[in-house]
Amino acid sequence: MRHGNTTLRLTECCGGRLAPFFRQHGTQIKVAPGAVIAHQGEAATKIYRVVRGCVRSTVYSQDGDRKVLQFLGAGDILGLGNAADWPASQEAVDMVVLESAPRHLLEAELAADPDLERTIRDCLAQQIASLASLLVLTAQTTAVERVKAFLQGFVARRASTSFVSLPMSRQDIADHIGLSMETVSRAFSALKAQGQIELRGANFVRLIQSADDERGFADAA
Amino acid sequence: MRHGNTTLRLTECCGGRLAPFFRQHGTQIKVAPGAVIAHQGEAATKIYRVVRGCVRSTVYSQDGDRKVLQFLGAGDILGLGNAADWPASQEAVDMVVLESAPRHLLEAELAADPDLERTIRDCLAQQIASLASLLVLTAQTTAVERVKAFLQGFVARRASTSFVSLPMSRQDIADHIGLSMETVSRAFSALKAQGQIELRGANFVRLIQSADDERGFADAA
DNA sequence: CGACGAGTTGAACTCAATCAACTCTCGTGG
DNA sequence: CCACGAGAGTTGATTGAGTTCAACTCGTCG
Numbered sequence: 001m002r003h004g005n006t007t008l009r010l011t012e013c014c015g016g017r018l019a020p021f022f023r024q025h026g027t028q029i030k031v032a033p034g035a036v037i038a039h040q041g042e043a044a045t046k047i048y049r050v051v052r053g054c055v056r057s058t059v060y061s062q063d064g065d066r067k068v069l070q071f072l073g074a075g076d077i078l079g080l081g082n083a084a085d086w087p088a089s090q091e092a093v094d095m096v097v098l099e100s101a102p103r104h105l106l107e108a109e110l111a112a113d114p115d116l117e118r119t120i121r122d123c124l125a126q127q128i129a130s131l132a133s134l135l136v137l138t139a140q141t142t143a144v145e146r147v148k149a150f151l152q153g154f155v156a157r158r159a160s161t162s163f164v165s166l167p168m169s170r171q172d173i174a175d176h177i178g179l180s181m182e183t184v185s186r187a188f189s190a191l192k193a194q195g196q197i198e199l200r201g202a203n204f205v206r207l208i209q210s211a212d213d214e215r216g217f218a219d220a221a
Numbered sequence: 222m223r224h225g226n227t228t229l230r231l232t233e234c235c236g237g238r239l240a241p242f243f244r245q246h247g248t249q250i251k252v253a254p255g256a257v258i259a260h261q262g263e264a265a266t267k268i269y270r271v272v273r274g275c276v277r278s279t280v281y282s283q284d285g286d287r288k289v290l291q292f293l294g295a296g297d298i299l300g301l302g303n304a305a306d307w308p309a310s311q312e313a314v315d316m317v318v319l320e321s322a323p324r325h326l327l328e329a330e331l332a333a334d335p336d337l338e339r340t341i342r343d344c345l346a347q348q349i350a351s352l353a354s355l356l357v358l359t360a361q362t363t364a365v366e367r368v369k370a371f372l373q374g375f376v377a378r379r380a381s382t383s384f385v386s387l388p389m390s391r392q393d394i395a396d397h398i399g400l401s402m403e404t405v406s407r408a409f410s411a412l413k414a415q416g417q418i419e420l421r422g423a424n425f426v427r428l429i430q431s432a433d434d435e436r437g438f439a440d441a442a
Numbered sequence: 443c444g445a446c447g448a449g450t451t452g453a454a455c456t457c458a459a460t461c462a463a464c465t466c467t468c469g470t471g472g
Numbered sequence: 473c474c475a476c477g478a479g480a481g482t483t484g485a486t487t488g489a490g491t492t493c494a495a496c497t498c499g500t501c502g
Binding site for chain 2: 493
């Protein structure tokens with residue numbers, strides 16, 4: 001089965017354009033690895049912008065099953081959807097620095113600045129595209145393909161040809177792409193054995209460009 | 222970890238509030254079952270509102286694998302994301318009636334009416350929730366559970382306690398929830414055998430309320 | 443009526459989940 | 473400084489749910 005890579009890229013889309021807003025109204029906070037920034041179901045009164053580190057959006061079902069919807073990095077925004085409550089928990093993967101601002105200030109700003117509305121709509125559309133990509137990725141057949149596609153998507157955002165840090169655990173990746181931790185680990189080993197990736201420790205990867213890494217999806221929504 | 226239930230409900234959210242816009246600017250068209258309303262990748266110059274029938278948003282990958290992102294019904298809007306191209310193909314499942322309007326007219330309207338912006342943002346947020354639910358549903362373990370959850374989600378939108386029409390094929394459902402057609406069929410049979418659903422032909426279902434269905438996917442809100 | 447497509451059912455197989463053992467790294471305290 | 477322990481990650485063996493291929497049924501439309 002031939003699959004193109006599913007570009008995961010979201011983000012940095014309107015994050016950049018919201019930077020002035022946060023510079024004006026935001027206060028900076030620091031969150032320790034594993035700590036929860038916002039609980040699923042809680043009232044969402046603030047919005048955040050990731051300055052540094054990696055955040056995972058996680059949905060929990062009744063029985064404790066986890067699903068990681070996305071990993072957010074520098075420039076990404078949390079809390080743009082205008083639901084009253086957080087639809088997912090937002091958790092720090094590593095040491096995270098955030099800018100936070102009250103939601104109502106954004107609403108005020110929006111009323112004044114129509115361009116900002118457009119920006120936010122773009123950002124939401126981007127998020128839709130990102131989730132759609134994840135759905136397609138999840139539908140991809142083999143575990144190795146899924147893991148490879150995930151890595152390509154994640155690394156693409158860094159645009160680096162050398163080693164890239166994977167701050168999240170194997171379990172996080174597993175819960176993201178719908179596999180067990182062991183299978184993810186095996187897929188890493190397989191990709192390494194096939195010469196498709198290089199590992200330094202468990203948390204630094206480098207993708208080896210192979211000839212048939214044609215481009216796959218244009219995203220956007 | 223106790224977390225709230227995962228609301229599946231999408232749609233009819235802002236569709237209704239866009240009705241006046243379409244009444245003013247829209248023209249009505251009719252699309253035959255199976256016909257394509259918009260091709261993935263094509264320029265998106267129009268937006269549509271479903272008046273009657275069922276539309277599926279489908280993403281195709283290079284090798285022809287299909288993923289059905291969502292089924293849209295009366296009141297739902299196609300083409301709200303402001304990407305230049307359609308991110309997915311929009312296809313008529315059964316006989317569909319649509320209202321269509323040029324995109325630029327909506328843009329013009331938006332500039333004039335700030336409430337409309339808000340409406341659209343709500344609708345996009347809703348779509349994000351819907352995709353997130355699908356991701357969680359896909360992560361759910363067994364095939365039978367997935368099919369049951371799909372049916373509950375689909376029927377919930379009709380709010381009917383009697384038989385509901387399932388316009389889409391087993392293959393459509395399979396491509397939606399990430400199973401093979403045969404497995405979907407088997408799941409239908411199993412649910413029927415367990416007395417959880419009733420079938421009239423292959424395309425009419427009735428859910429049998431069971432005691433422990435209260436908490437499962439009740440959407441509320 | 444006949445035929446075609448959609449749906450169902452059956453049987454064999456396969457890939458990932460699961461359970462379990464083991465390694466590696468890193469941080470703590472003797 | 474080294475021993476120890478804890479947690480993350482890897483690897484192995486087994487099992488099972490879902491895929492696949494194939495036969496068959498059913499309903500619909502010419």
